[in-house]
Amino acid sequence: MATLTPAAREIPSFPAPSYGTKGYLPPASISSLDELIAHLRDIFASPEVDIDLVQAVLRSYKSNPADWKKFAKFDEYRYTRNLVDEGNGKYNLMLLCWGEGHGSPIHDHADAHCFMKILQGGLSEVRFEWPEKPEGQVDEDENHSMKETSRCDLSLNGVCYMSDALGLHRVENPSHTQPAVSLHLYSPPFSACSMFDQRTGHETKCKVTFWSKYGEKVNNTSSPPPQPSNGVVSLSAD
Numbered sequence: 001m002a003t004l005t006p007a008a009r010e011i012p013s014f015p016a017p018s019y020g021t022k023g024y025l026p027p028a029s030i031s032s033l034d035e036l037i038a039h040l041r042d043i044f045a046s047p048e049v050d051i052d053l054v055q056a057v058l059r060s061y062k063s064n065p066a067d068w069k070k071f072a073k074f075d076e077y078r079y080t081r082n083l084v085d086e087g088n089g090k091y092n093l094m095l096l097c098w099g100e101g102h103g104s105p106i107h108d109h110a111d112a113h114c115f116m117k118i119l120q121g122g123l124s125e126v127r128f129e130w131p132e133k134p135e136g137q138v139d140e141d142e143n144h145s146m147k148e149t150s151r152c153d154l155s156l157n158g159v160c161y162m163s164d165a166l167g168l169h170r171v172e173n174p175s176h177t178q179p180a181v182s183l184h185l186y187s188p189p190f191s192a193c194s195m196f197d198q199r200t201g202h203e204t205k206c207k208v209t210f211w212s213k214y215g216e217k218v219n220n221t222s223s224p225p226p227q228p229s230n231g232v233v234s235l236s237a238d
């Protein structure tokens with residue numbers, strides 16, 4: 001059987017912009033996913049991340065399925081996480097592929113910056129406050145439903161930013177007829193986060209995995225435990 005351990009992608013070089021300079025304006029347009037990746041690598045070479053600049057650069061790229069279709073791998077039952085670029089260790093860039101009606105659990109982002117851009121279809125995002133944890137007492141009824149704070153619908157090429165400081169969220173493809181594809185950047189990369197039960201606020205630690213890397217299906221040799229959503233694996237099955 002062929003090994004499915006892909007090598008890191010080679011990204012063509014583009015004229016280097018000077019990020020990290022106050023007042024630098026992002027390019028008006030970015031013509032390809034590879035060019036976008038080159039800009040992102042340059043931005044994240046700086047020790048400080050300019051959130052507005054990252055969002056502006058993501059907006060400057062207009063989705064072209066020819067750029068990213070080789071990374072777009074769907075599963076019949078759950079959304080998938082597909083690694084596109086490791087960003088020299090500073091971030092993970094990935095495609096999330098959402099079948100009709102697929103959604104994530106409510107989750108945090110492990111203290112990372114989270115950027116999201118719609119490449120195909122549309123997604124709905126619902127945000128929540130962090131659940132309050134009763135301190136110094138037994139939580140007998142565990143009936144602490146989570147408080148919703150906002151809802152928004154993201155359409156093609158829309159961009160948004162999320163972090164733990166802004167709360168928790170759930171993302172879903174509300175369409176029952178059209179799949180959706182989104183581009184996500186997480187910095188720094190993380191391999192574990194938490195998901196939350198909306199009715200009780202109960203937190204479950206999870207590790208996150210990839211369905212594919214660089215366009216190749218990941219060859220998982222062991223059987224993972226039941227997955228609440230694809231690529232999000234419960235570590236505490238109690």
Ligand SMILES: [Fe+2]
Nearest residue numbers: 107114162169
């Ligand atoms: Fe998220």
